[in-house]
Amino acid sequence: MNEIIWPADYLPGTTANFASNEEIVAGVDLAAAWAALVDTSAWPAYYENASDIRFHDGSGPVLSAGARFRFTTFGFPVEAEVTEFIAPAAGQPGRVAWHGWVEGDAESRLDVHHAWLLETLDGGRLRVLTQETQTGKPAEALATTRPNPMINGHQAWLDGLLATARRAI
Numbered sequence: 682m683n684e685i686i687w688p689a690d691y692l693p694g695t696t697a698n699f700a701s702n703e704e705i706v707a708g709v710d711l712a713a714a715w716a717a718l719v720d721t722s723a724w725p726a727y728y729e730n731a732s733d734i735r736f737h738d739g740s741g742p743v744l745s746a747g748a749r750f751r752f753t754t755f756g757f758p759v760e761a762e763v764t765e766f767i768a769p770a771a772g773q774p775g776r777v778a779w780h781g782w783v784e785g786d787a788e789s790r791l792d793v794h795h796a797w798l799l800e801t802l803d804g805g806r807l808r809v810l811t812q813e814t815q816t817g818k819p820a821e822a823l824a825t826t827r828p829n830p831m832i833n834g835h836q837a838w839l840d841g842l843l844a845t846a847r848r849a850i
Contacts, residue, residue, distance in 0.1 A: 691794035697820035700831035703810045713849035719744040727841030757783045774800035791817040
């Protein structure tokens with residue numbers, strides 16, 4: 682199985698917070714899952730924690746390499762730029778990642794790297810992995826909050842994505 686490709690400054694275990702969610706399921710089409718993931722206009726329909734999505738550069742609503750967008754999630758207004766965008770192809774997983782940040786001073790600034798990996802596995806299975814690393818004081822607080830809002834929120838996103846892909850078949 683493949684893994685997330687991390688920028689050096691966001692390597693898990695070296696940041697204030699890290700969240701990892703993964704599902705391996707049968708009967709879900711990779712193309713349908715990818716389409717629902719990269720189309721940000723679909724996010725609010727299956728993930729209630731994403732809203733106010735806007736693109737700064739005239740692109741969108743479909744993510745693409747280098748796209749700049751903004752959205753609200755976990756109560757934060759996040760500015761983001763797509764840093765990795767590789768559509769799935771035969772023998773190659775789909776990858777999309779963005780650097781996101783919340784402007785602020787030393788107490789309120791938050792930086793994240795959020796990545797998704799979608800790949801087919803033998804036996805007609807689909808693997809969806811989403812991971813995020815975070816730096817900043819808000820990330821330190823999130824890391825110690827129980828239940829963990831990042832794990833739970835990203836699981837809701839993953840579950841909604843898979844349910845949407847199932848309906849598309």
